[in-house]
Amino acid sequence: MTQHTPPNHSAKLIKNSSNNFPLQNILPVFWLSIVVVLLVATAFIFNRGLQIETNLLSLLPSFKEEVLLQKSAERFSSQVSRRLFFLVGNKSEKDSRSAALKLAELFENSAHFSSVQVEVKSQQLKAWYDFYFPYRYQIMSAEMRNLLNQQDAAEQLLLGLQKQLYSPLPLYSAQLLIDDPLLFFPAFLASLPKPPGKLEVIDGMLTVRENGMNYILVNVSLSDDPFKISLQPQISGQITQALAAVESEISGTSILSSGVFRFVAAASAEAQREVSSIGLGSLIGIFILMLLTFRSPRQILVAVLPIVIGILAAFTVSSFVFPKLHLLTLVFGASLIGVSIDYAFHYLVKHRMSTADWNGWLGLKAVFSAVTMGLITSILGYAGFYLTPFPALQQIAVFSSVGLLAAYGTVVCWFPVLMKHPPEAVASKPLTMLPVSWFLSFFNKLPRQSFMTVGMLLVGMGCVFSLLSVQYNDDIRALENLSPELKSEEEKIRSLTGGLDISRFIVVRGGTVEELLQRQEKATLLLKNYAESNILPSGDSQIYFQSLAPFLVSRKTQAENLGLSKNVFIDGTQKITQGLAELGFEADSGKRLIAEVSQAQQSFTVKQWLESPVSEALRHLWLGQIDSEYVSLIMLSNGHDPEEISSMFQQLSGVEYINQLERFSALFKLYREETTRFVALAYGIVFMFLLWKYRFRKAVIILLPPALATLLTFSIMTISGQSLNIFNIVAALLILGIGVDYTIFFAESNNEAEATGLAIMLSAFTTLLSFGLLFLSQTPALASIGLTITLGISFSLLLSPLARTN
C-alpha cells in the first residue's frame, strides 16, 4: 500500500495542475488573528463571571400561550432557589437555641448569605398591629363576616367580649381593650393561617420537637444566584465549616439542611468531577492511541490543538449567544473532543503514511474534500437542533457547530504549517494499522456490495419490527441526579416543617391588582372548603395551603365588610353602648366605635404591604406585574390530589393549577416526538446534500451505515428492556453526524482504504472513549446518551467500510 501510494498521490496532484493550495499564504495569519480575538473574548467572559445552568427544568421551551405561566414559574423559582433551611437540633432546648444563634452568627459574618433569620422578631406583633389595626373593620375573617351577617350580631360580639373578659386566662393588652373593645383585631389575627407542620414559635424562635430533640429553624437566603458555579464550592465549603463548627462547639447538636442550593451544588460538583474525568480519560486514551500510531509526541500536541481551539471557540461564542450555558451543553462539549479530532487524524494519518516528498499544503489538498464534506454533513446534522424549541438543544447546536468549525479551521489553516516536514518514521507501518488491515481484509472477503445492501435492509427491517415494542419514559424525575443523602434530609425537614410543594402550585392572574385580588379570594374560598372536607383522623386537614387572600383583601370585599360593620354598629348602637357600659367600659365607647367605622380610610396598597415587615414570610407569593398582568401564587402542601385541584378551578378564569412535573413530562414527551421527526428530517437533508454531490447509489451507501447503526442501537436497548427518552433521540442525531463522517471519508478515500480506515478507527475509538466514560455518569440522562452513542458509533464503525471505493 505504502509503496504505490506516492505515484497515485502525485498523479492526482498533477491532474489538479497546481502545486499550491488557494490562499495558502494568507490562511495561517488569518487563523492566528481569529484565535487571538477568541482568546480576548474568552478572557472577557471569565472576567464577567461564569454562570452554568444545572436545572434540567430550564431545558424546557417556552410556548407563546404559556409565556405568563412560564415567567411566573421562573420568577417564583428564582426566589425559592435562594433559600436555605437549617434545623438545629439538640436534646436540650437551651443548647439548641444557642447552637442556632451561633450558626446564624457564622452566616451573618459571611458575605454570601443575606437575611439570616433565626428569631421571629418580637416587634412583629407590633408590626402587625401598626399595619392592620386601622383596617380592622374592613379586613376580617370569614367567620367574623358570618357573625356580622346575623340578626343578633351585636349581642354575639358582646358575648365574645364577655367570654374573653371572664376567662381565667390572661387578657389582651389594656390599650387594645380601649381601642378595640369588640375585639375585631384579635379575631382577625386568630383567623390567620397557622404556620404549617409542627413548627411553633417558642420565645421568638421557630421550634419543632421530635423524639426528644428540640429543633430550631434557621432560615437563610443566598446573596447570589445559587446557580453561579464559580461561587458554589466556596459557599458549600462555608456551610460545611459552619455546621461542623457549631456541632463540635455545642456537643449533641445535629443539624439538618435543605434548599435548592444544596442539590445544585452537589449536582454541579459531581458534574464537574465527571466532566474532568471524562475529559482526562478521553485524553489518556487519545494519547496512547496516538503514541502507538505516530511514535512522536509532536503529533499529539498538534492533534490536541484543534480540540482546544474548538472547545474554546464553542464555549466563547455560546456564552455570547446565550445568557447561561447549560451543564448538558458543556458535557456535550467534553464529548466534542471525540468528534472534532476526526479532521486532525485524517490529516495526520495522511502525513504519517507519506514519503520524503511530503508537502503540507498538498497533503491538505488530498484530505480537504473528505474533511469538508464531513464538516458540512455534521453541521447539517447538529445545526438543525437550533430549530427545535429546546434551549439546551439550541445551545448544543451552536456549541457543536462552532466547535467543529473552529477545529476544522485549525486543521485547514495551521496543519500544513505545523506539519511541514516529512514524517521521521517513513516506510514503517504504524502498529495500529494491524487491526485496520485485518478489519478491511475481512470486508474484502465479504460477498458483493449489492448483496450486503440487501442483507442490511433485512437487518434494518428486523430492527424496525423489534422497535414496535419500544418503551418510552418521559418522567423528568428519572433523568435527574439527586443526591440520596440530601434527599432524605430534605424529606425529614419537610415532614417536620410541613414544607410546601414547590413544583405544583396555583397561579392567579388579573388585568388589574383588584381583579387579581378578587380572583384570589374566590380561589382561596374554594380551597378552604376543600381543605375542610378533607380532614384527617388527627383533626388536621390533609391539605394545607398558603394564600395571600387573608392578608391582601380586595377593595370590593373591604367595602362589603365595612358596610357590614357599619350596619351592625348603627343598628346595635343602643345594645353595644349599654353592653360595654355594663362591663365597665367608658360611657362613650359605643359612640366612638360608630365614629371610627364611619371614618374608615382607604386601605393600604400592595406596595406598602410588600415594604412592611408583616409580609416577610409571604412575599414570595406575590409575583407582581408580568407583561401586562398581575400575578400571585397559592402554594399547596404535598398531600393534595392534582386532579381534584385542577378540576376545581376550571370554572374560575385567571386561576390555573400548575403541575410543573406533569407539565414537564408532557413537554418532554411532545418534544421527544418532535425530535424523532426532526431526526428523520436531518437524514432527509443530509441525503439531499449527498445526492447533490454523489450519485444515488453512493448516497444511499453513505447514509445506510449510520441509519442501520441507529436502528440496531435502539433495537438492542428495547430488547434489553431499556426505555427511551428524548436524550436517546438526540443521541441518534449525533450518530448521524459522526457516522456519516466515517462513510464519507471512505467514499472520498480514493483507493486509500487503509489510511482512511486508520484515521476512522482512531477517531471512532476516541469518540468511544469519551462517550464510553460518559455512560459512567451519575446523571441518568448522560449515562443514557453515553450508552446510545457507544452502541451507535461501534455499529457505524463496523459498517462504515461498506462505503469504501474499490
Added chain:
Amino acid sequence: MRSDFVQTKKISVLKFPLITKGHFLYAVDYGVFWKINTPFEAELVITSAGYFERKNGELLAATPAGAKPQIQSYLNAFLLLFSGKFEELQQLFSLSFLQSGNDWVVGLTPKGRLAKVIQNIQLSGSLAARVKNLSIKEVNGDFTKIQFHDTAYSTQSLSEADQKLFQ
C-alpha cells in the same frame, strides 16, 4: 378536686371588677374543667393540649397550646398549681412559703418567659380544705382572684361521665 368557685377579675381599664361563679373540676391526668354559671353559661376545658370552649359537649372554639407560646406556658403553670408537684413548680417559679397554724400561703414569682405576663401568684389554704384562694397579679395591672369553696377531694379515678368532659 371538685369545687365551686367565685372569680373576681379586676381589669385595669374597666371601672369595676367582673365576677364569675361556677363549678371547678381538676383531675391530675386530665386538666381543669371550668364551668361558668353566671353571668352567662360556658364550659371551658384547660389541658396541656390547649384551651377549649364547649357547649353541651360540642366544641365551640379551640386555642391549641401550640398556637401562642404565652398561652402554653400559662396553661402549664395553671395546671401545675393544682397538681402539688413542687419540683416542677420550682422550675417555673421561685417559691416562698408561710404557715401559721392550719393556714398556709405559697407565693410564686415566675422565672423565665412567664415573667413577661405574670407578676406573682399567691395560693392560700388551710390544711383541712387544701386550696382556698388563688390570686394572680398580671404585669399589666390586671388582678384575678379565685375563691374555692365546698371543695371535695377524691383519689378515685374519674367516672366515665366526667372523663367525657375532657374529650
